[in-house]
Amino acid sequence: MTTSKTEGKQCNLVNHDEIWKVHINMELESAKSWPQKWGFLTESYNQAMQESSKVTDRILKLELPEHLRTRPPTPPEEYLETTQAFIGWRSAVPGLQLERYGRVQCGKKSFLKELGWALDGCS
Template identity: 70%
Template structure:
């Protein structure tokens, strides 16, 4: 056990070791006497577990109404079409962006992404250094 470090006071390692041994012995003794003092708690816990298992055996299963039931999932093949890919290029330079060259395979199906070019500070007529 590491001794507490306090400036200006000498540390006696033998006393610290004795204190640690006393703490360990107290823990061992209390572990031995716990069943006599508090063992009744384990018996009541076992009774509760047995009662709950009896209750779980007698549970009545209810049928959901038709309007609350979920439909089985639709297979993806029914609404997603995957066409053939273009042939793989032979060189590494041609490999970069080879799928984006085909218009049907481009990621931007709904047009280009438009980033805002306005500035809140410019709209108010403030300097750009007004907010930091």
């Protein structure tokens, strides 16, 4: 029999079966000896999980600021909301507008004119 890894070479199925058995036995033995060697990790893991559950309880009790709260969902058959409508209602709230610092001013001045240089001074 040939396999894709050893093309042209004979494959001894009995040897492969023995190797597989050795691997399985090693896995079973390591599973049995794990609690004696590494069992202390489970205690620290349980402590960490208890501490994290306390932290998540505190986090869940915090309220979001008003500008981060979401609207309650509406059934789709009543109102189908598009992305444009979602952006539109958010931009209607003064604190959520995109232009926080006023309207964008397009530069109509020339840097060269401000410095008093000739317009053909830079190429």
